[in-house]
Amino acid sequence: MFDGFTQRRIETSGATISLRSGGSGPGLLLLHGYPQMHVMWHKIAPALAEHFTVVAADLRGYGDSSKPPTDDRHAPYSKRAMAQDMAEVxxxxxxxxxxxxxxxxxxxxxxxxxxxxxxxxxxxxxxxIAPTHEMYSTTDKEFASAYYHWFFLIQKYDLPERMIGADPKYYLDHKLGHWGKDSAAFPDAVYAEYLRCFSNPETIHASCEDYRAAAGIDLEIDEADMAEKLECPVLALWGAKGFVGRKYDVLESWRKRARHVEGGPIPSGHFLAEEAPAETLAALLEFFRR
Structure with a gap:
């Protein structure tokens, strides 16, 4: 799936990060979503590597990266801690x-x-996505119904862990099918990797901690620098068949956090890089090659 890429494990100050890297040119870091791992980029990473030094990493708690112990504030799974891993990588x-x-x-x-x-x-x-703070601060029935897992996963340990762990395959099938609009988007070998990693009880727990952090410490961190807009150019893409673009003015939501924002819809559900790889690749290349 990643021909020409090298698999590595890199120790950071807080975790061990598993990744694949390949290509040459300017550095491009690829980060996956829930409930997946870096393999989600398999359809477009090789093409990106023709232009960039591509690093496709597993976030701490996911895939084959380590699952550090947590604390009462879920700080080890804050986006700040996860971002620090990637800066060090x-x-x-x-x-x-x-x-x-x-x-x-x-x-x-x-x-x-x-x-x-x-x-x-x-x-x-x-x-x-729309920014985390924006989504939580505008929560209503429509959002809570579509993104029920945000509120399920933040429940106290170990309610969601036990419920998901009782049948992780069923849960994974539901998540991929619920968000994805193209059942052919996940080849057997890719799905097997997702299931292998997500069947690990430590991954299930860590992913819950990720969401618990998002509902607490992440919001505090976001509020502290809300007025400090990003200066780097931002590209926001969303699935035309998904929920985010239907619910939010995605570009305007990002303009609250960044000065230079562009983007638009991709003909897919939630999993852009897997459901519409050609269109996603074209948008990323046009943006990153400037």
């Missing part, structure tokens, strides 16, 4: 300045990475 690879594309949870980490490491992130692409 890129430094370890000798890439001081780089671009970032993130999908879903990875886009939230990418946003915090660009916010906390302004001198290093040169361009940011966020796929199928």
């Amino acid at each position: 890129m430094a370890a690879l000798g890439i001081e300045r780089f671009m970032v594309a993130g999908h879903d949870r990875g886009a939230r980490v990418a946003h915090r990475l660009a916010q906390d490491h302004r001198d290093r992130v040169t361009r940011l692409a966020v796929l199928d």
Whole structure:
């Protein structure tokens, strides 16, 4: 799936990050969403590697990256902690300045990475999200119904962990099918990787901690620098068949957090890079090659 890429594990100050890297040119970090891992980029990473040094990483708690112990505030799974991992990973690879594309949870980490490491992130692409603070502050029945998992996963340990862990395959099938509009988007080998990693009880727990952090400490961190708009260019893409673009004015929501925002819909459901790889690749190349 990643011909020509090298698999690595890099120790950061807070976790061990598993990744694949390949290609040459300017650095481009790819971050995955829930409930997936870096393999979600398999359809477009090789093409991106023709132009960039591509780093496709598993977030802490996901895939084959480590699952650090948590605390009462869920700080080890804050987007700040996850972003710090990625800043250290890129430094370890000798890439001081780089671009970032993130999908879903990875886009939230990418946003915090660009916010906390302004001198290093040169361009940011966020796929199928509005800013976390915007989504929580405008929660209503429509949002809570479509994104019920946000409110399920933040329940106290270990209610969601036990319920998901009772049948992780059923839960994964439901999530991919609920959000995806193209059942052919997930080849057997890719699905098997998702299931292998998500069947790990430590991954289930860590992913719940990710959402618990988003409902608490992440909001506090966002509020502290809400007025400090990003200076780097931002590309916002969303699935034309999905919920985010129907519910939010995505570009306007990002203009509250960044000075230079562009983008538009991709003909897909939630999983842009897998459901509409050609269109997603074209949009990313046009943005990152400027």
